[in-house]
Amino acid sequence: MNDSLEIRHLYKTFGQTEVLKDIDVSINEGSFTCILGPSGSGKTTLLMILAGLEEASDGEIFYHGENLTDLPLEKRRVGIVFQHYALFPNLTVRENILFGVKNNLTAKEKDEKLARLLDLTHLAGLENRYPAELSGGQQQRVAIARALAINPRFLLLDEPLSALDPANRSRIGRELREIQKKAGVTCVMVTHDRTEALALSDYLIILNNGRIEQAGAPAEIYDRPKSAFVATFAGGMNLIEMAGINEGQLTGIRFADVGVAQATESALSRPFTFTGELVAQEFAGDFVSAHFLLNDFKTHITALVARTNPVADEMKTGALYAVSLPRERWCVWSK
Ligand SMILES: Nc1ncnc2c1ncn2[C@@H]1O[C@H](COP(=O)(O)OP(=O)(O)O)[C@@H](O)[C@H]1O
Ligand SMILES: [Mg+2]
Numbered sequence: 168m169n170d171s172l173e174i175r176h177l178y179k180t181f182g183q184t185e186v187l188k189d190i191d192v193s194i195n196e197g198s199f200t201c202i203l204g205p206s207g208s209g210k211t212t213l214l215m216i217l218a219g220l221e222e223a224s225d226g227e228i229f230y231h232g233e234n235l236t237d238l239p240l241e242k243r244r245v246g247i248v249f250q251h252y253a254l255f256p257n258l259t260v261r262e263n264i265l266f267g268v269k270n271n272l273t274a275k276e277k278d279e280k281l282a283r284l285l286d287l288t289h290l291a292g293l294e295n296r297y298p299a300e301l302s303g304g305q306q307q308r309v310a311i312a313r314a315l316a317i318n319p320r321f322l323l324l325d326e327p328l329s330a331l332d333p334a335n336r337s338r339i340g341r342e343l344r345e346i347q348k349k350a351g352v353t354c355v356m357v358t359h360d361r362t363e364a365l366a367l368s369d370y371l372i373i374l375n376n377g378r379i380e381q382a383g384a385p386a387e388i389y390d391r392p393k394s395a396f397v398a399t400f401a402g403g404m405n406l407i408e409m410a411g412i413n414e415g416q417l418t419g420i421r422f423a424d425v426g427v428a429q430a431t432e433s434a435l436s437r438p439f440t441f442t443g444e445l446v447a448q449e450f451a452g453d454f455v456s457a458h459f460l461l462n463d464f465k466t467h468i469t470a471l472v473a474r475t476n477p478v479a480d481e482m483k484t485g486a487l488y489a490v491s492l493p494r495e496r497w498c499v500w501s502k
Contacts, residue, residue, distance in 0.1 A: 171196035177226030188377045199354045201364040204374030210357040219243040246314030246322040254298040261294040264312045284312040303331045304339045321353040395500045405468050419498040425470035426491035434489035443490035
């Protein structure tokens with residue numbers, strides 16, 4: 168059995184408000200799991216309960232069969248990394264990393280541990296600097312090294328990349344992933360950024376309003392979303408809410424499945440083809456991301472127009488095009 172972390176029927180109530188409802192999920196040893204959801208969906212609360220910083224109202228947490236539910240933070244031995252690095256500004260990199268390490272280690276053992284962690288996080292040579300003398304990415308790596316120094320059962324990260332500048336985020340995300348793989352540690356990371364979650368995780372938990380909407384491999388969630396919420400939140404999906412189309416159900420179509428052509432009479436006579444005004448477009452290399460307002464004046468449709476489509480090179484914002492939503496590509500969910 169590969170499940171290392173098991174969360175069983177977890178609930179959390181603050182006063183009258185149920186913030187987590189029946190969270191029930193298993194996480195594999197050595198995996199990188201992302202908890203993705205909108206602001207207020209309960210992500211941080213779930214992480215705090217896993218850390219032992221917050222108590223569950225009901226439910227249990229197991230690690231390899233051992234019940235952790237009532238273990239306090241100091242006995243739980245989990246590594247925690249927050250959005251703001253929370254390094255001690257008056258301590259060096261070395262002192263920050265070894266801060267939580269037990270005093271029963273000899274000086275030599277501590278040095279060995281430090282060297283291993285500096286190597287793992289590519290911080291060798293910086294051990295005598297203070298946090299203010301490091302870049303944001305380096306500070307975050309110190310925070311990760313400090314969290315790993317206690318040999319945690321698992322590592323918990325709450326939006327660890329969101330304070331970094333956007334240009335460095337994806338690189339630092341990849342570094343984090345590489346450190347996690349090398350250390351072989353089970354990681355649970357909270358994020359509200361779907362691109363980050365899809366790119367980094369091998370298991371994705373979508374949280375909405377305190378409930379798990381769907382959990383699975385990122386490709387599975389992207390390709391086979393179980394609900395319209397997951398589909399639109401994981402991205403790449405338009406919702407079609409038009410009179411005469413599957414009323415009583417929710418219908419979606421992927422950005423990549425929308426057809427775009429010149430607004431000729433023959434193009435517009437095809438089934439489920441509408442006149443759409445191009446309201447915005449973004450060049451994205453092999454395709455153009457095009458945003459249309461259909462002639463019902465309320466349906467917004469995004470299409471990925473391949474550069475190989477003859478229409479791609481001459482699209483003008485404000486002009487009208489034939490936008491088709493082929494029926495065989497619809498995704499349908501019950502409301
Ligand atoms: N200590 C608390 N007391 C009362 N309500 C809280 C507390 N912590 C969080 N909440 C509420 O729980 C909900 C989920 O919060 P949180 O877990 O921080 O969400 P997220 O991290 O997904 O943005 C929010 O509605 C928030 O206001
Ligand atoms: Mg949060």
